[in-house]
Amino acid sequence: MSAAAPCPTDEQLAAYIDGVLSPAESRQVAEHLASCEDCFELYCETARFLVDSSPAPPEDAELAAALAGKGVVRFPTLAERRRQIVQWAAIAALLVVSAGGGGYLQFLAAPSPLTTVADKVPNRAALIPSLWKGPTYRGTDEREGGQLNEESFHMGVHLVNLPVTLRAENAKEAEDEVARILQLLQKQSFTDQIQDGYKGVTAALANGKSPQSLLPVVDRLAGRTGDPESVRAVYDPLSLDLGQWVEAGRLSSLAKDPSFFQEADNRKFLAHLIRRDKLGLSETKLDPASLENLEQISDILSKGDLHSADYDDLTRKLEEILKRYYPAT
Numbered sequence: 596m597s598a599a600a601p602c603p604t605d606e607q608l609a610a611y612i613d614g615v616l617s618p619a620e621s622r623q624v625a626e627h628l629a630s631c632e633d634c635f636e637l638y639c640e641t642a643r644f645l646v647d648s649s650p651a652p653p654e655d656a657e658l659a660a661a662l663a664g665k666g667v668v669r670f671p672t673l674a675e676r677r678r679q680i681v682q683w684a685a686i687a688a689l690l691v692v693s694a695g696g697g698g699y700l701q702f703l704a705a706p707s708p709l710t711t712v713a714d715k716v717p718n719r720a721a722l723i724p725s726l727w728k729g730p731t732y733r734g735t736d737e738r739e740g741g742q743l744n745e746e747s748f749h750m751g752v753h754l755v756n757l758p759v760t761l762r763a764e765n766a767k768e769a770e771d772e773v774a775r776i777l778q779l780l781q782k783q784s785f786t787d788q789i790q791d792g793y794k795g796v797t798a799a800l801a802n803g804k805s806p807q808s809l810l811p812v813v814d815r816l817a818g819r820t821g822d823p824e825s826v827r828a829v830y831d832p833l834s835l836d837l838g839q840w841v842e843a844g845r846l847s848s849l850a851k852d853p854s855f856f857q858e859a860d861n862r863k864f865l866a867h868l869i870r871r872d873k874l875g876l877s878e879t880k881l882d883p884a885s886l887e888n889l890e891q892i893s894d895i896l897s898k899g900d901l902h903s904a905d906y907d908d909l910t911r912k913l914e915e916i917l918k919r920y921y922p923a924t
Contacts, residue, residue, distance in 0.1 A: 602627065602631060602633070602634050603624050603627060603634065607620075607624060608624070608634070608637065608638060611624045611625075611638075612638070639870075639873060716755060716758075716759050716843050716846050716847060716855065717846070717847060717850040717852040717854065720763040720764075720765065721850075722759060722763075722846050722849060722850060723759070723760060723763055723765055723768050725846065725849050726756045726759065726760070726768070726772075726842075726846075727752055727756070727842055727845065727917050727921065728756075728771075728775070728923070743834050743837070743880065743881060743882075743885075743920060744830065744831035744834035745834070745920050745921070746779060746782065746830070747830035747831040747832075747834035747835045747838065748834045748835070748837055748838035748841075748920045748921060749779060749838060749920075749921050750776065750779050750826060750830050750835055750838065751830075751834070751835040751836060751837060751838020751839040751840075751841075751842070752838045752839070752841070752842040752917070752921060753772055753775050753776050753779070754776075754817045754826065754835070754838075754839055755838075755839050755842040755843045755846070756772050756842065757769060757772040757773065757776065757813055757817075758810055758813055758814070759846065760772055760806070761806040761807055761809055761810055761813060762806075762807060762810070763806075764805070764806050764807060765806065766800045766806050769796075769800055769806050769809075770797055770800050770801070773793050773794075773796050773797050773800075774797075776793055776826075777790055777793055777794070780793070780826070780829070783829050783830075785829075786829055788824050789816060789824060789825065789826060789829070792812065792815075792816045793816060795812070796809055796812060796813065796816075833868075836864065837868065838920075838921075840861065840864055840865070841913050841916050841917060842913075842917070843855055843861075844856065844861075844892075844909065844913050845909075845910060845913040845914060845917065848906045848907075848909035848910040848913065849906075849910055851901075851903060851906045853901055856896055856901070856909075862896065865889060865892065865893055865896075866893065868881075868889065869886070869889055869890055869893060872886055873886075882919065884915070884919065885915075885916045885919055885920070888912040888913075888915050888916055889916070891908075891912055892909060892912050892913070895908055895909055
């Protein structure tokens with residue numbers, strides 16, 4: 596069953612999840628799941644439903660102890676088998692592909708670096724008062740929560756805000772954004788050269804240089820041009836990109852501008868992030884509320900044409916993520 600082959604029927608998909616297909620049939624379904632996003636999404640939803648709806652087997656401690664004492668191993672129930680199957684089949688479905696096919700890479704590979712995300716934010720000076728600034732000083736506050744690298748997320752937010760202020764020719768706000776970036780960099784080791792670069796931006800602004808003329812320097816320092824001595828080399832890239840994606844998306848939704856959301860790389864980033872988190876393939880684990888917000892954002896964007904109410908919903912959901920990972924104090 597190739598990418599162009601007919602999609603498996605509901606019965607075939609259910610049989611695959613239950614593990615009752617022959618090895619050859621299972622391989623065919625797995626190959627198709629690795630190349631057909633619609634079927635893969637259906638598969639994930641079905642598997643999740645089975646996990647959620649399968650009742651847990653009753654515990655009988657005395658019986659278990661008695662059987663163990665006689666060397667008897669209890670055969671797992673269908674519900675237990677489904678739980679086990681779902682745990683490994685989601686990954687197996689992506690790994691068991693024909694040699695050289697490579698179709699699974701679109702599901703397992705990390706999202707592409709968002710090196711142009713800030714460029715898609717609407718160039719509107721009216722957005723400057725809406726920049727997400729977070730607290731100016733955070734000290735050593737360590738909050739419990741998801742495994743997302745929060746300082747990388749914070750940096751991502753400011754890597755969007757700085758070019759926004761420069762394009763708006765707002766030197767004062769740009770200096771403030773540089774100060775926030777330097778504040779974060781000072782917590783990291785071996786960033787003296789990067790800090791000197793940002794201090795040079797501040798000096799140039801203070802000397803009256805055009806803010807927009809500094810955009811190439813800022814892009815290089817952020818790592819958008821592939822420079823090894825850049826912010827991108829210091830922070831967790833996925834958390835950094837999520838911070839950029841959320842802030843750029845929020846500003847775009849405030850402006851009710853679809854450009855950011857129509858960009859293919861931005862849509863792919865969101866889809867990859869949700870998929871990898873659901874399958875447990877990402878080291879950057881989101882908290883359940885933020886993951887739910889991202890899924891709802893994906894649902895809104897899938898509608899195509901966005902209306903005013905849609906942009907308002909997007910703004911609220913993106914702000915909830917920002918409040919979770921970068922609360923103002």
